[in-house]
Amino acid sequence: MTEAKKKIKRSRNGCHNCKRLKIKCDELKPSCSYCVKTASKCDYSLKLTWGGRPYKDSTKRRQQHVTPTTAASTPAPLDTVQFVVQSFDPSTHDPQSPQTTTGSISSPHIQEDPNVHFDLHTNDPEKQDNFLTNYEEDIARAELYMPETPSYFARDYQPIRSSQETAVYSIPPQITPLPTLLLEVPFYRDLLHFWVNVASHHLVPAPVKVYQDNPFKMILTQMAMEYPSILTTLLAFSAKLRSVLIDSNDTPEFVIEQLLTRSCTEMLKILRDRTSAISNVALATSLLLSCFEAFNCKDFGKHRTHVIGARQIIKARSALPMSRGPDTGTERDITFFLMRWFVYIDIIGSLSSARNSDNYLLVADDVTSYEPVESVTSLNEIDDHHDPKRAIDHLMGFDVKFLPHLAKITLLIRKTERYLQEAPGSTSIPISIVQEALEVKDAMVGILAQDDDVMLEAHEQMEKDKRKRKNSSTNQTSPPEIVSMIQENTILRYTNRIFCDTGIIHLYRRVLKIPRTSPLVQELVNGIGKLAKDHIESQSPTDVCCIFCFFTAGCETLNQDMRQFFQQRFEKLIAMGNTSAKRGLEIMKRCWETDEDWISAAKQLDLDITLL
Template sequence: MQGGRAPRNTKVKPRSRLGCDNCKKLKTKCDETKPSCLKCSKRGIDCVYSLEMVFQNPKMGHRKPKRLSKSPVSNKRSSLGASESAPLEKSVEKCLLLPFNMPSFIPSSEIPILPLPENLLDHPYFREAFDFYRHFTAILLDNKNLLDLLVSHALTHRSLVLTDENYNPHLIELLVTRGMYNLISTVGSARNEVTCISALMLCTQRIFSVADTDKYREIIEIAHTSYMAYIENDLDITRNDTGQYVLHEKKNCLAYFLRNWIGYFEIIGLMMYMAPNRANTFFREKLVYEQFELRNDSKIDLFLGFNIDFLLIFDRLIPILKEADKTNDHISSDVLAKALEWEHELRAQYQQFRSTPAKPTDPTESDDILNATNEVFYNTGLLQLYRRVYKIPRNSKIVQNMVTKIYKRFKHVIESASSAENCAILPLFVAACESIEKEHRNFFYERFKIQFLGGNFPTGDVLKILVETWNTGDPWIKSAERVAGENGFFLI
């Protein structure tokens, strides 16, 4: 040792690339303790772990997508790892029709499609997001029929929205056929709830792909049968004094949700459904909610976007519409009496909704968007009654006042291409058909045009129906018959 000084250790301590942002900026070693490292805790500052640390994968940045050389369907769960998946390509830019300024449009990204689940567990924030996969998406890996239907749905959507050179319609039909076969074979099994979900997914896939609307009855019947088998074996579901099944919004959350999903298809869907060549448009033998009593905690249902009691009342409107649509002239006194009673019930329920205070734990009453969707559904029920049953002329002030109310709610509260607009597609369609003001028509037409460009392809028929209805002055039912009579019409 010379000069009394020890030689300086020039070895640089390696820094972890998974450290927090603050330690990276200070170029100090981070102990990577989560949710807050020791250095940030001592300084009393927020400890933030960057999103890039989890999903960054330089090796995958410039990989080219491989063509499918074997069967694109694989049962190996290991093939779902991130190391085997290519990043999202910018192929969406090939589609010149898509409006990239749409609020709901997701831009292209270099993030791998399927990051390893282990990475999602590195931070509490990711762990919370991963909870969705654990409880919902992961169910697909153990239910092949549901997986087949979801994959076919995704491939159909991709082929319609993007330029997909690998699209194979025969493969799609094979997936759907296999899923349908497995679906029928699982009715009455121990997993009836999965069978019900699969049937509802199949309904969605068929409607979205604008195919087989005439088979809707068969599919929804599978959903009905499997649902009833499911609730009959659920010990948490009780019956009231009249024999109805009592479904609590929170206690029986899955049964409650599935019942309303079926109800949405059968009630809201039937209000704008026309079977091919008008055959078997209405096929229900009894009311959807005849066997059920719903006990909800929130004033507005978060799945439906309106007061659940409205759905039960709309359920009783379907038979009235069935009778009224049989004639273009005056309706019978019996149908008129039922219609007047129905109108009184709907108005009374709406007044009760407005006057009843919400529970302290219920956030729905103060939500502007939920209140807007609730109001447009209420006015849509009245519009259907006045135009299709009472036969009130379209240019009536009563009719146009309802159209204006719906128009203002969509313009000022419900954003274009938002999830709220998707849920309220029935009010948007009915108000558009019954509008006469140029401002209103232009607004509604643009809303549906954006829906179509964004991938909701059944709205392509809507645009034709709107033009036909406005040019002829006919009811939308007749316009839909001319536009989509052979294929049928279903918007949901």
């Protein structure tokens, strides 16, 4: 008689160490017995995996991870996107234990498989719902640190212990009434106030007066009033930006973690339904989480995970017909906003990442188009709105027409790298790559010239309006708002040129392998430095949004005065708490010392970076 096999009771809510080692966890909080015994960090945090479970074979996992998709491929049906969320128990969070990483979202394995089914692993939906409707922990965490005195930033009062009436009046009326979470937790109202009046302006290069309909301020905040996953992620992002811009200790991590815990739990609810899983809400939440992790600068793997999640949502949505209305292609169009946001992250991320750049722009090298870029450019070409922002996109700071060419530069970089790997010792680039690179360069220069003409015409019209208003007024001085508009609109003309020249620098250095000493390279990098020095204010939102361009120019310049300028510019960003600037300056200095390219310098310094 054979002995009955002993049934093993699995631990569904164990810590990640025990799960990784496949041992039973006793689930003690804050640390299980095994982690206490081995002096290991015990982590019960939520892990969000976009795309399904990975192969056990690491070789297959790498191959699956980098498999590109083509724009010509058939759109993924709605039931082919898989989101796997590991167990999460919100009842375990202790407001007195700030060291617990309760709100982290990460993905140790990323897999994109077009043939997987929709699957969701949750723990206890009822317990999650109870957590989402209970605000005692949020209040307790905020009260642990909340100062009694107010803080000031950018001449704008930021209430700390504001009454409900004060907080509501400080928030634009079009985004009220406020959700229960904001009414119950006063400090969260302060964070929303900071987002609307300060933080949202630091995410776009266009000056505030020029970009009154900034979608980070208008669209995203309005969506947050209706959808809790967006609200809690937005508040966490606002808290992080507030800590950087005001004081490094302004908002402790455990308050941000509590908000991210809510974001994760709300995301679980969204992913239970196939329709909501590919909605604008899911896409906006993924993009917010992606930008939060990039700004947080602690683990760019998390940032790239959410980029891949956003891409899967967009791929699944491509099977749906695109509806058009009176707001289609305008700043009021949610889809247009989210698609531009994603494409910007995807393309600039592919050019600015020191590692794993293949996590971005997952498209075959030989395709002639990239579907997300095509969607953005087609929406931007709707010309019945007569929108002055059509020339230079205020959200990105450059012409939308540059997007396919910047994407092409990334694909040419990959072609060149693959060729040099397959032909070690070769010093020449195939003529086909050279020809494609020169075509991209000529196209970008042509677009820039057209944009300059359009901007000059717009400025001439503003001058006419200024003279007309001046002549019709008893006051003989020029209307200050028009003078300011001309000056601030000119800034976008400069950012447009800066991004164009940055793309061409990557084309010269990384595709054509033109040496740094070439006058072609030095003219472009020093030109970027001069524009920054003369026209872009240090520590301004425009300065922050052009960090990728200034980093590129700083690494390549041979001019000592320019090196000193870029060093000072980055040191000022570091003083603001910009961690990406700190890493960027380290890489920049090594380029100056060793004459390495910035990718090699980052590798030698063991630094990961993505500049958005």
